[in-house]
Amino acid sequence: MPSEKSKHTFERWVVTILLIIGGLIVSLPFIWMISSSFKPESEILQMPPTLFAENPTLDNYISLFTNMNFGIYLKNTLIIVALSFVGLFFNAMAGYGFAKYNFKGKDKIFYLVLATMMIPGQVTMIPVYLLLNEMGLINTMLGIVLPGLAAAFSIFLFRMFMATIPTDLIEAARLDGAGEFYIFFRLIMPISKPIFAVQGILTFIAAWNSFLWPLIIANDESLYTLSVGLSLLKGQYANNFALQMAGAAFMVIPIIIVFSLFQKYIVEGFTTSGLK
Amino acid sequence: MLNQMLKTTMRNRHPYLFIAPALLILILFSLIPITIAFVISFTDLNLKGLADWSSINFIGLENYTTLLKDTVFHKAVFNTLFYVVIGVPLVIISSLGIALLINYGKNLIFTVFRAVYFMPAITNIIAVAVVWGFLYNTEYGLFNYVLSLVDVDKVPWLEQPVLAKLSLIVLAVWKGIGINMIIFLAALQGIPNSYYEAARIDGAKRWQVLVYITIPLLRYSIFFVTVTTLIGWLQFFEEPFIMTQGGPLDGTVSMALFIYQRGFQFSEFGYAAAGSFVLFIVIIIVTLLQFKLKKSDVDY
Structure with missing residues (x-):
């Protein structure tokens, strides 16, 4: 049944591509948050925006603790x-x-x-x-x-x-x-x-x-x-977006780390807690 | 006699010792408060009353009648309905859709996707609101930049009442998909393979399998997700609180935010408590209604 099989592969590709597009949209805020947090204040207001910081800096993170x-x-x-x-x-x-x-x-x-x-x-x-x-x-x-x-x-x-x-x-x-x-x-x-x-x-x-x-x-x-x-x-700091992004990243990254380490437990936890 | 009772209690004290700490906290911060909320909703308790109890007056149903006339409360009720009517179906459909897609394969890629789609669910709501506030920014936001590439004018995402509500819904849907997707995935994986095989032998098409086998078998989890999502969205709070403070022109105020503002920004505790009871009753009615609808359904 060659046609059946090729149909199956085709379907698989469609599903994978849909998931990739959706996944990119879902993770876009995270990507944007992390990349923006390394931009200097001048670069973040630049139009058109840069995807990755041209002059990456840790100043925003340092400023969280000093300012x-x-x-x-x-x-x-x-x-x-x-x-x-x-x-x-x-x-x-x-x-x-x-x-x-x-x-x-x-x-x-x-x-x-x-x-x-x-x-x-x-x-x-x-x-x-x-x-x-x-x-x-x-x-x-x-x-x-x-x-x-x-x-x-x-x-x-x-x-x-x-x-x-x-x-x-x-x-x-x-x-x-x-x-x-x-x-x-x-x-x-x-x-x-x-x-x-x-x-x-x-x-x-x-x-x-x-x-x-x-x-x-x-x-x-x-x-x-x-x-x-x-x-x-x-x-x-309503207009200092770089600083805001650094603050957000500082809160989110530890959770992302905990999540990737214990993914199985967390998902399990939510499943059992969800279904009861 | 009393002595005897005391003795048996002493002998059987262990279970009570085990449950006591948690139980005391629940009684003190959950059961007693609901009684207090009910009582103060009939008083004019405010900051002054907090300092001097004798200045508190019982005003009967006045708080509730004022609520009926309060235009901000009207807006809060309308906005909450708006959030629920648009947001809840969106969350359910998108999380079910993504769960079906992820359930398609079993290998590593799909596990990674599961993690990606789940991530927003556990990230801090304040961080989320800060990041989305930047994305939505009219001048410097990414969304308007992308739109400008296809020659669309700047969209004031958070500055126009209806649009602002929709923008908040998008963000809340993004955050709400994860947990429900996981619940649907667990249910999907519980469906015995023999059902699908039988359908295949009968020559059923893909959409027929979905409509006549998968969806009906997911009825329980769809019901569960609907109830919990609805309760959650009726209490919509953090998104408007952080991103718009209820503005523009109270266009994004939800009932929960209204209660918070009355209680903690204007210190009208009695009035806020009345508002919170209205919300509580709405939640109870909506939940009971759903269980009623569920009961009339056939069982498989």
């Missing part, structure tokens, strides 16, 4: 990332509690947890601000991190995974005299590595990108995150 306080923003963002891993740990604990224990009101409490997923952020935004205000946590790192520490969805996924761990294993450890927390740290957590990997990467991305809470809670620049700093930069 803007990107060093501080980076430090704050990393603190938020670290603290959100504490939240991940809380979610894992809760997931384990729901998966492997029977206690009074378990189902009702779990439905309550799931119900919080339906509440849109805009509704809780103002009351949470008022609550944090009463607690004196406005303009503190704790105030920025605390509201987002627990996530119903993450608890749900941890529960699903941990429910598959054989109860016999836990019973055996109990007979050997291991305490409940010892079992969780030394037995459950090592077994649950795959779900920790997926959730850990998603937690990192979410914390790295966090914007709205830092914006609302942080009043002074010393608590700004990279996202908030970048939006400030856009306002302050």
